[in-house]
Amino acid sequence: MSKRGRYKRSRSSLINRNIIANSTKSPSISQKSSFKKTLKLAKQVNSKLSKLTESGYKSGTWATKQLRNRLQTTKLRAWHRGRVKIKSNLSETDYQAINKALNQFLESKTSTPKGIKSQVKTTKQAIQNLLSDENKEKVTDEDAEFYFDMLGTDDFDYFAEKIGPSTLWILIDEAITENDSQNDWINRLSNYITINDEDVRARAIRLYNKYIG
Numbered sequence: 001m002s003k004r005g006r007y008k009r010s011r012s013s014l015i016n017r018n019i020i021a022n023s024t025k026s027p028s029i030s031q032k033s034s035f036k037k038t039l040k041l042a043k044q045v046n047s048k049l050s051k052l053t054e055s056g057y058k059s060g061t062w063a064t065k066q067l068r069n070r071l072q073t074t075k076l077r078a079w080h081r082g083r084v085k086i087k088s089n090l091s092e093t094d095y096q097a098i099n100k101a102l103n104q105f106l107e108s109k110t111s112t113p114k115g116i117k118s119q120v121k122t123t124k125q126a127i128q129n130l131l132s133d134e135n136k137e138k139v140t141d142e143d144a145e146f147y148f149d150m151l152g153t154d155d156f157d158y159f160a161e162k163i164g165p166s167t168l169w170i171l172i173d174e175a176i177t178e179n180d181s182q183n184d185w186i187n188r189l190s191n192y193i194t195i196n197d198e199d200v201r202a203r204a205i206r207l208y209n210k211y212i213g
Contacts, residue, residue, distance in 0.1 A: 127143060
């Protein structure tokens with residue numbers, strides 16, 4: 001091979017190496033800080049997940065299911081074998097998204113064995129209030145989780161805390177049965193809670209649109 005040919009080949013290899021090196025940038029100081037913050041939250045979450053597993057709750061139930069669904073996306077890939085696993089080369093936006101999911105899990109009522117038992121009891125009672133006596137005993141823990149997942153939104157939780165989940169479920173059932181309009185639903189709900197500002201009204205309308213209208 002001529003000197004000119006060897007030079008061209010050597011130069012080409014150097015360019016290729018530079019492209020690979022430049023495409024793998026070291027994390028910035030801000031990224032490193034975000035990673036450490038997320039890693040700290042992940043350890044707290046994994047500790048709770050371990051306690052749930054030890055108590056017999058399968059991965060992918062209750063709050064764990066929501067956490068898994070948020071973290072196992074192709075972009076984040078922060079879920080592995082039932083635990084949170086954080087990569088050190090994510091963007092700050094990705095870390096923020098993971099932190100939000102982790103904090104929501106930590107604040108969830110169903111992120112602890114005690115919280116799940118309490119929610120199962122409350123949800124089963126609410127379902128049973130809608131059923132005939134002969135069907136009340138047929139409600140299982142799995143039924144409770146299904147209906148909690150179906151109705152468990154921020155807006156539902158807001159009104160449930162004010163008037164009780166059982167009462168709210170009964171009101172929704174009555175509104176569906178009687179084919180309530182949006183105004184009918186607001187009036188029905190107003191018998192139990194004061195709807196005197198735009199935020200509460202907006203919550204009530206979102207609840208109507210999701211489950212009744």
